[in-house]
Amino acid sequence: MGEQYRADVLVSCLHDKAPDLMPALEEEVKRRGLEGEVRVVEAGCRGFCSMGPVILIEPEGVFYIGVEPADVPELVEETLVKGRVVERLTYREPATRKRVPYYDDLPFHGKQTRVVLRNCGLIDPMSIEEYIAVGGYQALAHALSEMKPEEVIEEVKASGLRGRGGAGFSTGRKWEAGRKAEGEPKYMLVNGDEGDPNCFMDRALMEADPHSILEGMIIGAYAVGAHEGYWYIPFEHTLSVRSVRNAIEQAREYGLLGEDILGSGFDFDVTLRLGAHSFVGGESTAIMHAIEGKASEPRPKHIHTTEVGLWGKPSCLNNVKTLNIVSEIINRGAEWYASIGTEKSKGTQVFSLAGKINNVGLVEVPMGTTVRELVFDVGGGIPKDRAFKALQIGGPSGGFLPEELLDMPMDYETLAEAGSMMGTGGVIIADDRTCVIDTARYFLGFLQKQSCGKCAPCREGVKRMLEIMTRITEGEGQMSDLDVLKTLGEVIKATSLCGLGKSAPNPVLSTLRYFRDEYVAHIEEGRCPAGVCKALITYQINAEACTGCGLCALKCPQEAISGEKKEPHVIDQEKCIKCGVCFDVCKFDAVTVR
């Protein structure tokens, strides 16, 4: 403690190859006699997932991507011993092909506003000392010593913070209801069950900065008057479990959990609860059932969980990102937070970008950022400069937004109006080679499998919708199916028990709204415009463009392609299984799909 190092080497991407990278770096630093001078730190996710494993070297701010253990000797020799940048390990901007050696100059980094992800990748998540060094637990100390619980609630209310789990309910109002609820004991709960298949922000945050969430949780407990808390994490998220468990133990050792926290007289402690992971498991009542040891199924919510929740007692459940923001609001004030974002949606939102996008990863931007800014500025655009077709947002049950809405500012209200939702912020980008109908069918399949089966609209209705969607992608659809899909979707939305059923028809309803022509093409013309739905497409070789190189014939798993050397080749449609390998490997764009 209290030892000054000349340089810190921050290694991210623990999921990837970093486990080998860490010992390799430590070994090399030792071999070069740089111990006590250079320190290797295991830091959390930086969000630049497509480029991992990434390394940031401070104080210079040199940033390396895709680092392999074999690169370590050169990296240490050049950068840490001689102070030179290793060009080949730096990020190259796809558009200009220019090298960007310093982290602060990356467009990916510069266009973000990092509130939730403020510490991610910058501190060691296993060290409470590093969190305290960057100002951690100051907000807790301030709240406990200088604010009444009601003042904390007022501050959070004034900030306009809305629950980041997806529903977007005012956090201040939830805490107020929790404070006013009668009954003892009261519980403070953390929802660490991130269910969306394409989302990884909650997991990344728990792994990279667990103390910020814990601090928010203790402040929340103080505000609502809870002395016991539970933190639920699916056991499969092993790195999250490791860092959260460690965080709770460290906080106890420093007296930040337990009796008489920081001499304030306030007592609070947390139990870590591990359970199975499921999509519906993140629903508020389902998670309370899971903490009680029951099957994680939702219940009707005419009585709020703030009054009757865990074990029938008043319970306040918050998402990890919501709690992470709380300490920043206390430290920097409600006004600061309310100054970011739009009129009704304050602050920032973390998005996980996936699909046809260059910068796959985690990004954070102010609420109200447009689709275009998210995709083309922060996201770095679409690979191979293909055309943007749609953006699907809000997890598997989010809706698709078409090109016409590229300039729409994204917040809770505009997204709901457009037939989608903010949800947890999962984003999938589709280009012109993505069939939105096939993608909607895929998500519906996921939702149908994940339905807990408790209520009929979701259990039966989503299954019927899936059958119809499958029929359409197989070329067996009828125009009347479109009306049935719409009616079914609306009924499911109106009558399902929980939010997951209520949102399940979104992928289909939104594509019906914005991509009706594609449905018509599938049904009436027997054609998949994106060239994806196998029953509706054929691969052919354009004789004029084909040079007869024979690569496609070599790669075809069915041996369906034949032809003489340097002569145009042909595909035997009888043998073709439409895998698309020939299309992908052809260097002359001679393979066409229709």
Add this chain to the structure above:
Amino acid sequence: MPKLKSLDDLQALRQQLQKDIKARTDAATTITVGMGTCGIAAGAREVMHAILNELESRSIDAHVTTVGCIGMCSKEPLVDIQQSDEPRVTYGNISPEMVPRLIEEHLVKGNVVDEWVVGRVGGA
């Protein structure tokens, strides 16, 4: 570890811990040591260690970074000191024994040690 009993305890601990992550926080002063082959051969590593020790013992807030050879090999070890908007001052032929005086004069008293200076760059 001792339990934290108050806001003051926490703040005292934070002050102590801030040193640990010095390299990751902004500092008004950057000291740059030339670490090309020429610099290392002339003893730049020992000079850098002396600088680190001096900063630590005097609790001075500064980053220490390394750079490659800038071509003035005969004047190695070269040490540059840059403070906010001031010109970047380059000192040449620095030995570990010279470090305490360099830090004392330049960083503590704010006087450039003219006799050791080999050049100045920029400044607002």
